[in-house]
Amino acid sequence: MQTQYIQQLFVRYKILALLLAVAVIWIFFNKFTDGSFLTPRNLSNLLRQMAITGMLACGMVFVIISGEIDLSVGSLLGLLGGVAAVLTVNLGWPTWPAIATVMALGVAIGLFNGLLVTRLRIPSFIVGLGGMLAFRGTLQGITHSKTIDSVPDQLVYLGQGYVSATLSTTLGVLIVIAVAVLTVVRRRQRKQLAIQVLPAWLDALKVVAIAAVIAGFLVTLNHYGGVPLPVILLIGLLAVFTYIGSQTVIGRHIYAVGGNLEATRLSGVNVTRVKLVVFGLMGLMCAFAGLINTARLAAGSPSAGTNGELDAIAACFIGGASMRGGSGTVHGALIGALVMASLDNGMSMMDVDSYWQLIVKGTILVLAVWVDVLSGTQRD
């Protein structure tokens, strides 16, 4: 009885449990770095690092929910970032056309992967594995395995720039208002349909907590230059992907396809199209991540994005997505990405050997999924 109750609590407030884990990790690192982990400067850095994994995780979580996997995203991120560098530096293209081209290329390659999976029925694991090698090879080919630096400032700004305090504060206030309004609307709708609603004080507490987190976030980051542009971008993507997942027809179909492909097909849903959309979005997210990565380093590197797919996939599973498809959330995946980024950042600050970093990250991934299995959200 008791354990069942705790299990239910855990399932319902899994996100809280995850945030708690992040807090524990942060406190731990702060203690062992003599307080230099939890400084505005480092947190700004940490979030900027996380943005790239987070963008990949946004796309990846849909791929995983739809019951597929994509191992090629790390290499594709590198390739698309490399293309951006080649276009702007070697070919002297202006920044904006280069960005548009890279994004179109990302969608095209994603759709191509999707076609291999749906039309030719090659398992996505294999398509991804093939792409992982082929895209990396292409990247090394177009860069001649050399770093391409002196990327134009406009592009660099995308990765290194900050949003002014006024703009970010306005955005923050708008988000809080939107959350409050949505909560009220949702309560009214659920009441009309006679669906259980949480007690009013709990919903109010939620809104207040979100407002407090946003305020703390803004105050901290505005202490150090402001909110990094990639972080704002990531928050935007979180909103868009959450909207797609919870409010749109295609989003519902993504969950349905992953939950039972055959039943969904027999319900008259064009499952091929659903998967193509998912892979197309994944390609687009690789383009975003690749551009930001090149911008952040101010250079296109032939090794950019190595192991990026593993971080993104791990983020999704830490965030509660199911191996078998059909369940998972975007915000969960992003908190997963925050966990991975915190581990990277904290251990680097502690000067932990890189081999230890790999061991710790691997262990955390396995542990996180084990806890998820224990909490009963992943069915056997």
Added chain:
Amino acid sequence: MSNERQSAPSMGAPLFEMRGIVKSFGGVRALDGIDLSVRPGECLGLCGENGAGKSTLMKVLSGVYPHGTWQGEILWEGQPLRAQSVRDSEKAGIVIIHQELMLIPKLSVAENIFLGNEITRPGGRMDFDAMYRRADELLRELKLTDVNVAMPVMNYGGGYQQLFEIAKALAKRARLLILDEPTSSLTSNEIEVLLGIVEELKQRGVACIYISHKLEEVARVCDTVTVIRDGRHIATQTMSTLNTNSIIALMVGRKIESLFPRVPHDIGGVIFEARHVTCHDTANPDRKRVDNVSFKIRHGEILGIAGLVGAGRTELVSAIFGAYAGRHAGELYLDGKPLKIRSPQDAIRAGLCMVPEDRKRHGIVPLLGVGDNITLATLQHYAHLGKIDKHREGQIIQTQIARLRVKTASPALPIASLSGGNQQKAVFTKMLLARPKVLILDEPTRGVDVGAKVDIYELIFELAAQGVAIIMVSSDLNEVLGVSDRVLVIGEGQLRGDFVNEGLTQERVLAAAIDSSQAA
């Protein structure tokens, strides 16, 4: 078969007893004081609607829920049995044969029979000779002489596989055998063999608990019947004081006037026609699963499709619906116009809908909520520019759930948590929202309890009265004859009969299904 049933062995102490079993899930009592007992050589029928608590009871009984997670007492030969796992209860001699067969297709018959119970030589090496010999003996006891025990299980049909499961149970020296819906995928011949074997096991002193919706079978092999409803023990009576109708009355707690509440309805002109439908086997394209079948159906007509399991009925209707995987051909006409259907999407758009046979694999998306399942086929109707109008969707879900009496605490609950009958109602609703002109139902009441069955029949008649043409594939001849206006009989992929359902008998349908010379 003999009609005199041996009277229940009233002598002797019970082999197995359950007393006052209570099992709760988060405050909800799934089982609320169940008693049952069974003596050596006795067959106890356990009856109850889906959701009455039979599966939960079986899980308590077999040790899936370990001792201590439920209240009450289990006695085995008068001694308390405190099984911590399935292995413990199997050690005592309790073996369950599940509704879904638990055989591994690519392993040999013998390997399956001894799975988890292998005969080994020193060092853990499998003793294949001994296993083959013993498997042969066990199958011979079950009157199976034409099985090569070294061949993979997948080479044998469903009827054989059911018997392999029983052999597996015998290999574990079962003294209490629990059969959960053992005949749901068997042909009538195979059912005969199985029931004969149950009789024989009784003679040898093996106790059985027989769980089935097919009350004729219960009436034939069971000595005693225990009925449960809503987790409570309702009655335990000897079979001689009961008949199928009185069991149904006990199960539903109300008297069902007629299982088939048939209403007279008008039948209009031809709405749909299929010509020369032929389907080739997916694995062996030379073999025709459906061979040149043509038929017509009228507005408001209920067309039953009868035939033996494997005759090609499911293949026929899935080809029409655009869901058949193998090579297939044929012409379809709706309202006299030719119809091109390449996918279920095309079919549904044209007004041709299907409720598939295999609910778990083809009907539901288990992790999605009941409501999300209901609107899955028509989601775009409640959306604007790709955004779902959640308010409208919610209203439609509420109305439909109320209309079909789907029992669910909330539309947001995962559909997998509902009973079979309620899941089936949800799948029905999903297709009804697409406003079908022709509705194909493949085994619409398989694994559905009596109460939900009546609801589903009522719905079929209501739809027919509205002019929807209904094609119903069913292996239950009572159902085919109780519901249909016209009956097609398919045998070995061919159309063997087309009967108007007036004075039609089960014998005539069966004869046509079995014998090709009966063709009408």
